[in-house]
């Protein structure tokens with residue numbers, strides 16, 4: 189593998205919808221500063237799905253909330269970097285512009301559908317409301333109503349049920365409604381934060397199938413946040429492995445499942461890296477705990493848990509290596525001659 193700078197390695201994909209450069213996010217309170225995301229960079233190509241994978245506390249959801257500019261107002265801060273959407277930097281956008289961007293260009297699906305749905309509004313009205321907020325081409329009420337019917341049909345719910353309330357639907361159906369709302373304005377980018385984790389196993393497969401089908405049909409790009417390797421193998425084109433707010437390995441699904449070299453954290457997570465053809469499983473636990481984000485280790489942040497740790501790992505931040513779009517940040521990587 190060749191050692192490159194982050195800027196060089198980011199020029200791999202020309203057909204880019206979202207480009208994140210050196211994003212750094214902290215949560216601040218009177219008592220402490222939490223370093224949630226530490227200088228990450230990645231791209232999402234047009235019609236591409238990237239999986240953000242890692243344990244709880246790796247910075248996946250903070251990354252998603254930063255893209256949406258939905259960090260907690262008084263405590264969450266983007267301290268550095270760019271979030272370029274079609275070349276426009278979302279970091280510097282005022283919130284009134286972001287309100288228009290959210291929903292119309294970028295939508296997010298959260299883990300628990302009940303937190304996204306209003307329990308006292310019919311599901312039809314909730315989809316209608318989303319359409320109405322972004323109704324820039326002045327569609328009539330009847331046209332918007334027809335679109336509500338289309339969206340419900342698209343996610344496999346009969347339009348006659350639009351007058352019902354969220355509690356009248358099962359968990360899987362509720363997540364379908366959330367997906368319909370997220371897709372209402374045909375966003376170019378959909379961020380799905382563990383969209384099936386709160387659902388029963390049988391329903392998970394149905395919702396994933398639906399998301400895959402819709403992505404194909406609507407040509408949407410997607411960021412899939414997950415800890416489920418089955419979801420990664422089935423839905424993603426690329427994968428970014430996050431640890432302690434950093435991306436430690438990134439590549440195509442084939443690179444991550446079948447590549448010759450891996451970051452030791454990826455290796456540990458995937459339990460010796462399953463084959464793409466094999467039944468995939470959830471991430472395996474790794475000995476030790478994610479470091480305290482208020483007091484991160486020196487050098488490589490994974491060094492206290494790494495079975496290959498060397499002296500240099502405790503002292504120096506690992507360099508970034510890249511070969512054919514497969515990036516690994518580790519002192520152990522075998523360099524090219």
Ligand code: SF4
Nearest residue numbers: 488491494501518519
């Ligand atoms: Fe392990 Fe060192 Fe690589 Fe970090 S840099 S993952 S400690 S071998």
